[in-house]
Amino acid sequence: MDKARLMPILIVIAVGVILGGLILILDKPAGVGVKMTDTHAHEKSAEDQISTGPRGGKLFIDHDFSIELTIFEKGVPPQFRVYLYEKGKLLPPTSAAVAITLTRLGAPAQLFRFTPEADYLLGDQIVEEPHSFDLAIAAEHDGKLMRWSHSQIEGRVEIPDEMLKSMGIELLTAEPAIIKPKLRLPGEVIFNEHNIVRVVPRVPGVVTTVHGHHGQQVKKGDVLAIIESPMLADLRSQYSVAKKRLTLTKKTYEREKQLWEEKISAQQEFLLAEELWNEAQIALELAATKLRALGVQPESGFMRANITQYEIRAPISGIIIAKAVARGEVLKEDSEIYTVADVSTVWTAVTVYPKDLNVIRVGQKVAVKATAYDVESEGMVTYISTLIGGQTRTATARVELDNAEGKWRPGMFVNAELVAEEIAVPVAVSVHAIQTFHDWSVVFGRYDQYFEVRPLKLGRSDGEMVEVLEGFVHGEQYAGGNSFALKAELGKASATHDH
Structure with a gap:
């Protein structure tokens, strides 16, 4: 193999070895010395060696070599990008190996590895919000090892324990909870449209016999009428x-x-x-x-x-709810002479107001109660209309009910109450603790003497407790009542979203 083809492979291997060494260095606990043959390690303080780089990021300098660290988040989740410079001139991303250890309050350290991408090095993880953390940065260039440290604070306020009571702030703990959503809506029992069949002769002829009559219970295959065709x-x-x-x-x-x-x-x-x-x-x-x-x-x-005799039979078991045939009548093949409905299941058309559309959902259990007398049953939401009625300005939710006993009759008025189902969730916080910060829904987590915002992905709520899907874990403490006072303290400190 010629030298031109061998050189890129050797470069990749060398970068991998160097990056492995940097990871070992960053994984070492404080006070443990690290020796590298033919290298000189230099650790610089953030205050003396950090300025703003050409791309608006933090510029870390060691003599003629420097790295610029940015957090890029336009159209993608936040990610670290590192640009390399020597004497102010941009270097190829393969000319140095970089690794970063990120630590934040109440969370384990994250180790970021970097790979070349275009003219920069790209981090292998998302930089979660808030961007409030401590960084330990290590870079290796031309056999020389350089290290920097940097702290960035966002959404953090210091409140000593003795001040909590005077500010009316209550400390709560994120823990499992039972969510009990409730909602009461009006409705009406209607036929299950999927179980209604209209009967036509399919051949023209004269009716000679009529067996089926309005309101009659029939079984599938029963003769409803006979015609001569x-x-x-x-x-x-x-x-x-x-x-x-x-x-x-x-x-x-x-x-x-x-x-x-x-x-x-x-x-x-x-x-x-x-x-x-x-x-x-x-x-x-x-x-x-x-x-x-x-x-x-x-x-x-x-x-x-x-x-010539033709028997018209019931296509399903059910009740004859419409009849349009008499003996001696001449029928066409497409005449609708009977309508048969299977009422073993019925629907409840529930009126849903716009403000409640975000509460009711398909698959949700519902308790249905008759308004006229004591009849109650449990069903499930099977459909929610996508359009709001032009006159009523409401949507319709369909609840299917079992009616094997025949206690539900179409036309009955009912009240549909979302079942007070006990929904166990692994992590929940108080609704009153939720605040808005940079368009996020946040709580203020408590870490020693500090409170810091934690953006949350929220789930179900009953007005008292709200499920936490992402952003907070079981056992973490947060500010409960009067948490808006912490938001006011952040305003006083003029906290910025500094990237």
Whole structure:
């Protein structure tokens, strides 16, 4: 392998070795010495060696070499970027190895490793908010090891313990809690639209018998009405003719096949008989399909004397809620003559006001109570309308109820109450402790003599406690009542979001 191709590989290996050494140095506890052959370690104080770099970051200088540390967060989560300089001139990112240890109040240290990216070194982790921390920076360039330290404070205020009581600040602890959301909304019982079927004859004819009547309970397959249909008679006749033709062509085919095999007749006669038999099979299947499409079994018409008779049957089990048929009436094939509803389940149309839309959700359990008498059941929200009514200015939530006992009747007015479900959450804080800081929802965590903001990702709430999804852990202390006083103290100190 020639030198030109070997050189990049050697550079990558060398950078990896150097970075490993820096990580070992930053992982060493205080007071432990570190020796590196042919290197000179220099640790500089933040006050004497930090200024602002060309890209607006913190510039750490050691003689002719310097690094600029920035936190980039435009369109991406906050991340460290390091630019390298020698005598003020930008160096390639591969010319030095850098590692940073970040420590913040109440959290374990983070070790940031860096890899070359464009003209800078990119950190391998997100720099979480707030950007209030202590940094230990190590860089290796041309065999020389340099170290700096830097502190950055944001959203922090010092309050001694003896001042807490006078300020009315109560210390609370983040811990598991039971969230109990409650909401009461009006509604009305309606049919389950998924279980309503409209019955049509599918063939024209004259009604001869009516069995189904309004309000009647029927089972699937029950005969609702009988009509006489010339169209059905014609289809049954076509099936009968096709069946007889199939029998005849099959016999002819078998005979011609035998004669051809005995070399008595020509092959052409055998092939013609085979073609006619196949056509007869197709014709019979077509005639049978037309009858099945009407819900009629092909052989059923020949078991009764009147082949024009057509039975209209219930498609599902349920109650007949609409009837539009009478004996002697002439029906078209698309006439809606019955409507059957399965009421084993019903819906409750719940009125949801705009202010409550962020509380109710699909899958949430709901207690439904009748307003007229003592009937109560539990259901689940299966749908929430996406549009607000133009006149009512409300949305509709659908709650499905089991009605196997028949106690719910469409048209009943009800009250739907979100079940006071005990939702156990691993970490929760008091709603009254939540403040706003830099457009974040925060609490003020307590660390020794200091309070510092902690941005939170919040979950469910019942108005007293709120679930913490991210940003705070079990056992951490925070400011409860009168926490706004700490926000006022930050304003006095003119805290800035300094990156």
